[in-house]
Amino acid sequence: MAIITLTTDFGIKDHFVGAVKGTILSNLPDVNIVDISHAISPFNIQECAYILKNAYRSFPEGTVHIVGVDSELSPENQHIVVQVDGHYFVSANSGVISLITSEVKPEKVVEIRIPNVISGSFPVLNVFIQVACHIARGGKLEVIGRPFNELRELREFEPRIIDNGKTISGNVIYIDNYGNVVTNIQRSLFNAYRNGRDFEVSARTTKIKEIHTSYNGIINFDLDKSQRKGPGDALALFNSAGYIELAIYKSDLNSVGGASSLLGLNYRDTVTINFL
Structure with missing residues (x-):
């Protein structure tokens, strides 16, 4: 059974987490959805990276991880998929994956390019879910993106x-x-x-x-x-x-x-x- 994890700063008060899970199940009814955390401090990339780094290894290879922290699309915050250590991370290019890629070289990185999709203010719902479900079905990254080599790194917190x-x-x-x-x-x-x-x-x-x-x-x-x-x-x-x-x-x-x-x-x- 395919596994999709969720790591966000959405909290549990609002409708966001429920909408995301419902949309995933509507697209992929047999998927196993696992919450890593929805209590990341708002926009705290370092906190998200720390939690994600120390959780993802416990999942089997092939797991798809949706990262919903500071995910709004901009010219400096591209939407990407990183295949690393046998896992897939669907995220914005915010530096959140850098704690993982600093130790393990990515196998593949693509910038998400899906035609006729407007990410708007809720890109996790409108973009990331489509990508995650595509990957969970066994789809190729080349279908939803193009090669990308500008991964942002979190350098300000190196000792x-x-x-x-x-x-x-x-x-x-x-x-x-x-x-x-x-x-x-x-x-x-x-x-x-x-x-x-x-x-x-x-x-x-x-x-x-x-x-x-x-x-x-x-x-x-x-x-x-x-x-x-x-x-x-x-x-x-x-x-x-x-x-x-x-x-x-x-x-x-x-x-x-x-x-x-x-x-x-x-x-x-x-x-x-x-x-x-």
């Missing part, structure tokens, strides 16, 4: 190496449902520059000198409970996607707060690693 490799300066790229703060500093980059040195993760006034591989890594279970670190304490870890993440152990963003609110961190804020 910087400064002070002759003594410091990695990164940024917050995502805040999750728990208020945990994900940086753009990957484990591989950290390991490449550490060279056995001690280090300090610095975010505003917070400084952390350990990076764990799990959230409860902050707890020393050999100590008496009264002496352990635990709920409410700040920690850094390599998350499941391989990025350095800051968290408050077992904290609730909606009550006492999470790392984003308690550490005063927002999207794009700076997080640095200083090697000592």
